Amino acid sequence: MQIIKKIGLFIFLIGLTIFTVLPFMGDFKVTPAALDQIIQEKGISSELFIQRIQEDVVGQEFHGMLSLSPQITQILEATNAQHRKEKEYKKIIYTAAHDMAAAVGKVSGNGFIVENKGLMWFLTFGLGILGSLLFIVPNIVLLGKKGIKNNGIYHENATNRGWIAWMVFVFLVSFYLVLYFRSEYAVNWTYLVDPISEFLSGNPAGHWFVYGFMYCTVMSVMAVRMYIKYRHNIYQTVRTTSVLFFQIVFAFLIPEIMVRLQMPYYDFKNAFPLDYDFFFQWNLKSLLNSGGIGLFILVWGIALTLVIVPVMVYFFGKRWYCSWVCGCGGLAETLGDPYRQHSSKSLFSWKVERWLVHGVLVFAVVMTVMTLYSFFTGSGTVLGLKTQTVQNTYSLLIGAFFAGVIGTGFYPIFGNRVWCRFGCPLAAYLGFVQRFKSRFRITTNGGQCISCGNCSTYCEQGIDVRAYAQKGENIIRSSCVGCGICSAVCPRGVLKLENGPLKGRINPTEILLGNDVDLMDLVNKK
């Protein structure tokens, strides 16, 4: 079994290596036809740009996007500068330089990778999946009898912030930086999944499609790991299935199929304010221009946030969303599960958390109010602040850095719910409802807690569960996502997730169960 695991790891690493070197590979040659296509798609009216591309780029062989991309970005920036100087504002190209490079790259790739998409898919994704499964599946035998087997987590390099964890950290952060800021280097990756994208939506793949496909793949493979690790725990099995279903069907397949049917791309489970650009002008316009379905999405999106979310949280706690439906939660619960023990439980972290997560919520709401104000009045500024600037700042700081680079990249070091805990505005909103008006709580079982600390250690949200359990107090915290692991790892059966009556949900205890005291006497003495 150990040998199979080792072979699996080896195969996985081959796949990962090929995937990782792809951005540096490939041949690119911009043909006149491809250039025409770009000019048309992007509506380029700058003769200067076209001319310089024709001179410096068209017909030449480039090896790797690393050599092609700087040419494009340079020319674009230089021509834009020229046009600005000469006040030819209509000729300025508003497509961002790196997006332009990605677009040009996408239509000009040729050679082995482009001609062997299927084979290349197998050598990257295929080997990755195969290797991971060979690594994971033997655990059915190796983990032995059913039961929580966290053995050795703090002895393993990969799960105890050793060098492997740091390598994963560097890889993930780099991947997200490429994805968000240098998408042109992802061009070769897009070829791998072109056939899938064309099958689903009829369009060639962009870098976000690569990400979406990869997200589903990683989640599926790591869900297998969850199924095996928690195979005796039905709550975990059902929850993993649910979160996997919503990711693959709602976040990935439905939006792509909608595009195929000439409808707007939309993820029906993505609620505002997590879906922060729902009220952005371009989105509202696109929805309003899409007829019946656009209107439906508009109404659904608003109802989801204002009605469905609070009602569901009242009945089931915020877990119905955060660990049963949400994609961010889904990745955290599958890919992130091996790192869940790293979330800091210190009081300091809790203070930071409350300021940050609520700060982001306020930021998101203020931005949205500004956006709507701009939408209805047509004014680009609110109280002297440019709406567009605020939107861009939010997209960059929160959407790209916090949710992506930090949110996922920091898994191996800061635990798997960095984003959910410190940054997600929807989590903050759900948290308010959960804290003040929800039937959900984690019940602690009388006086049975032995303060061992398994619950706190494995709480991904950094809640010091033990602090409550050893006092016999139910856990009512806005940050709890109801993953159920505290209950699973408790060796004494002290914790249980429950949706019970609202009354008596918060139960500060004077004396723990076990000491027989006359409670009325105690109350009267106060």
Added chain:
Amino acid sequence: MEHIVIIGNGISGITAARHIRKLSDKKITIISAESEYFFSRTALMYVYMGHMKFEHTQPYENWFWKKNRLDLVNGYVSKVDTANKTLILKSTKEIKYDKLIIATGSKPNKFGWPGQDLKGVQGLYSKQDLELLEANAPNNKVCKRAVIVGGGLIGIELAEMLKSRDIPVTFLVRESSFWNGVLPEGESQMINEHILEHHIDLKLDTNLKEIISDENGWAKAVVTDKGETIPCTVVGLTAGVSPNIDFLKGSGIETGKGVKVNNFLETNIVDVYAIGDCAEQHEAIGNRRPVEAVWYTGRMMGEVLAQTICGNKRAYNPGHWFNSAKFLDIEYQTYGWVFSEKSKKDQEQHFHWRHSKEKICVTIAFNKDTKQFLGINTFGIRMRHEILDRWLTEKRSLDYVMEYLKDANFDPEFYAQYEEDIVSHYNALYSANITPRKKSWKRIFSNV
């Protein structure tokens, strides 16, 4: 300001300190030689197994003590001078007290076995024991085999720990079946099976005769009373614990097995109290033992004594017995009294149900004359403490317990429920006709 000095920073001492601080402004000093900060010794096993780091076993952050003005002194108390209300530390430092709380816990039992002090022979109780085990048995190259002597809770935990590092384990149990001095037959049998399934070499009815030394003073084998010699590198002595009170000799504080205390946890010397594992009740409370080395009772004594010291004199009055443990992968909970065949009284009868395939079982003890519910043991099913505590107080009948059993279930959501099966087994056995009631929040929270 009154100076309260606590010897021992385990659950009893720390609980007392915390509650005294909650209730008063007294000066509090806590002395310990074991560790700088309070930790949960129940979790030491998880540190060795790699589930946690030692820091995780500390329930309070390091700044907590200073903030709450709990002075921590690292030291070993070698003498208590009750006449001058002074403690003399090994470092010859002296500490004056106004009130003294002895909360020094236990130490592993040694019964004078030949070779019990050899290198490689150890108990598992303190932080130092854990560090020793890490040195003695870091992996299965250094420790080729371990022998564990004593079939109790610490023994099986130690076996689980060593197995987590693939170290072969032989487990010597004096009794004819694991822990059958405490567990009824069926349960004890089930745990035997479970131990064997984990490839632990369980030897029942076997006593340790001697531990043999190699030329360097290390344990190299144990000899059993069956004449068997088992080569090993580590010997775990886990035949229970006894109060850690040797330093009290000559202090005038009355001791028996432990420090003798009355219901108010007072010793024979004014202003000296004892709580936790090291305290011994003059008269056992109910069916409890005079010395109770249990986490919860230590905590409860701490809570009670804090009240007394802060002017709200209260007797230690533990309610219904409860406890829990984990045998490898099987969780065990008990509420009320379920005695083993060895110690049960004539009128105590048991209803036992065991799952046909899984390692899950329930034993309910009742009075065979009155049918009163006396206690319940569950393996692989979690039960709700409040509900069972209430039923015991209300002296419910066995029929009532069966009918409302679903209210007591505390298993996670979506778990298979066994109440129907249990009740139908009960009906068949006692020709009863009970239909289990649906779980009701109203009943569960009727006391809130």
